[in-house]
Amino acid sequence: MQREFWAVVLLLLLAAGAAYAHTTTTTEEFSRYNVGWNGTSGLAAGEVHDLRGLDPGTTLLILAPNRPFTAEEVGNLRTFLDDGGQILIADEEGNANRLLADLGSTMRVRPGNLASLDRDHADPGLFTVRVVGNDTLFAGVETFRVNRPATVTGGDPLLETSILTWDDGDGDGRPGSTEAFGTAVVCAKEGNLTVLGDPSLFINAMFAENPEFINNLQPVQIDAAHSRTGTVNPTINTLAWVRETPVATAALAALAILPVAYVFGRKRDA
């Protein structure tokens, strides 16, 4: 009977562990809680929810933004830039164009399906680009691997593709009669504002490809309110909220202690 008890307890623990792992991770793209290949759980960066009072010594990373910026937030970002802080906007869908216009920049992200022959892998979207500008982000790097980037127009070019690159409009992986070869700029900067047309560089699977870039980026903070690093999973959000609110953490700890105290107290009486 004792054995059966332990067998059942062990099985229930294993099931609980699997259920926990299942509910507290997600498969959403770019999410911090996604430990798979397309999540950003490996990116060592702090999160900020409030754009006021940012420390100009760190770089602010806006990763694949999908929420609009209010005028007040744009003002905060402007102050941050003027104080000498660096902003890196990584976007390949064009959602950041509104923010760029509000910030008064001439750079824009043009979404497309860039493909190149200058590559090491069978996928035409996973190719190498050259570093043409001068920036601390790309110090010590000559070639760079990007993963299905978008074109960035305007600004001073920092990353340029080779001439054998085309915009694969029909998605067939080969240049067609309407798809001409030409160089494209994948990253440009204007002052302290850098726009990178490829947020895929921050996913877990791409860390091994461009290690110097990730190193040069530190220290970095992610704008959690606008980047796509969150999740819609209610369990994870609740757990994160609990962890961040001291009152809730204290309440939870107190709740956990109560049954233990009750069990031990009762035993002593008996």
Added chain:
Amino acid sequence: MNARASHTILAAAVITALLLLAGEATAPLLYTAANTSTAAHADPATVPKESGKDADVLIPLMDDLLSETGTLTLNIKLKDYESAERDLARYAELSAQFDELVVTLDVSGNDIGEFQQNNQENLASLAALLNNTRRFEDLQRIEIEVQGDEGQGMAVVYEGEALRQKMQEGFAAYAEREATVTGIAGHYDLNATPYRESITNFAEIVNATEDQQEEVGGSANSPLEIAVIPDKGRYGDILSIAGAYTGGTAGTPIKVYVDSQIAGNASLDASGNYACSYQVNRTPTGLHLAYATAGTVYSTVTAFEVFPGETAITLAVESRTAVTCTGNLTTAEGRPVTGAPVLLRVDGTELVSTETDQNGTYTEEIALPAGEHTVRAEFDAVGYPLNASESLTETVIVQNEGLSPLPFIAAIAAALGSGWYLRRRHRPAEEPAAELPKTVSVEEESVAAPPQVEIAGLPPREAATVLFRTLRARLGLPDTKTPWDCVRLAPAHTGFFKRYEQIRYAGETPSEEELRAMEEEAVGGDQRAA
């Protein structure tokens, strides 16, 4: 926690697990890491690597091709034919490499593909230029040798004239391509100077032949007339090459040459006319020269033009065991193009070549794996006075052959087989155990009266066992006594018990008579023994 609760929990857990698994049964491959990619990115760890060295060679190769044209034409101009031959061979090799590279990298769609086509045409032009210049030189030599022989002299002059016109045409085509090629060269920052020089050299070579030809001169009056009616045509048109031979005898064979190659035979009829028909089939677009000979008499050279025509190619796909592609290749006027090569492009890359028959129809069967595929038919019109055409892309879905009953039959057979095997393994131990309780209960019911035992349907050894138990019960011995104990306790039945011991433990089988005797003894053996 007692056993019942834990059993319930375990049973519930097993059933839940089985239900969850059964939900996935139709797609047993739950997750695999190969080819994981989304619209925004691909996982580089699962994408196979391929070397990018081919792409690096592309642009330098284009540069080499352009510079080769310059050196080749220079050598031809300087009449250094050995070096020109070597250059031409090298140029052909580089062009072949370039063609292969274009196919490997699959870049034939955009201006690199255009460059490749122009390069192929340039190669053909320059090879023709080399051959024609050499032939022209030879003709100059021959002309001097046959000075005085009217007939042969005329032949040489005519061939020279035809050659010169061909070279003019060749130069016109070559120069026409200059704009496109230099445009593409500018796009990729190639050095187009050698190419421009080649055009100048080509022009000088052609002009030189013109000067030489003018020196020779020649009588253009000839008793043999020739005319091509009509003097323009498209693919499939039948042109009539006819004329009159003043002073010729009827029945003289007339040979008609188009582009210095024999194109037809005719004979002079009674009125001194001849006619032969010429069908425009595999004749390239442009001017062509025709002349006729009657023995040693040559006619003047006349020209006719072949215009390009549009073509249309259709494609119909049917999917049965293999994918059947049929279609028609016709010109814009509805004339079928016979014996023409047609390329079928499967899934954008694979090429299957076939030919049209006498009616311009082509049929081809292609074996494809299950799934969706696209097929397109292409006609590239090389050597035809026609423009290339492509059909619409057709999609064909190749079905899986439905669910076959074989696996189900195998599963049922395996279940039956293993069931039978396991039954067999357990049966010998099972039967006696099942039998024993039955006979004991029968025994206990009829202990007072002379015991009735049924041994009719039993095998001999089992029957002996039943009889032993009957006797033991009748003698009042407990069930736990073995046959040897019974011998000691009831010596009167020693024979019975000893025989039973042999049957039971030594594996002997009692005979029918023995069984009958044992039955009698077991039922009421007292009387007999006494």
Added chain:
Amino acid sequence: MTGAKKYYAAAVLAAWLIIVAFFMILNRTLDLEIFFVLSLIGLLVVAVLIDGAFSRPRHMRYIGYLIAAGVALFAYIVVEKILEILAA
């Protein structure tokens, strides 16, 4: 303790299944058919090892049916895979 062998057998079988699952997760390929075949092998090995020659305890009485069902499903999977290979 009565039936200790039964518990050892169940524990070994569970440990084998966990090892198989661990390696499948490590390899990033979760295939139900492979998992089923390997667990059937484990079940057969365990059944042969705990089967006594002279007794048939209650927990072994109905294992024959379970094994027969498992072998039937295994035969189905094998034949389906063979047909797949032949069709390709």
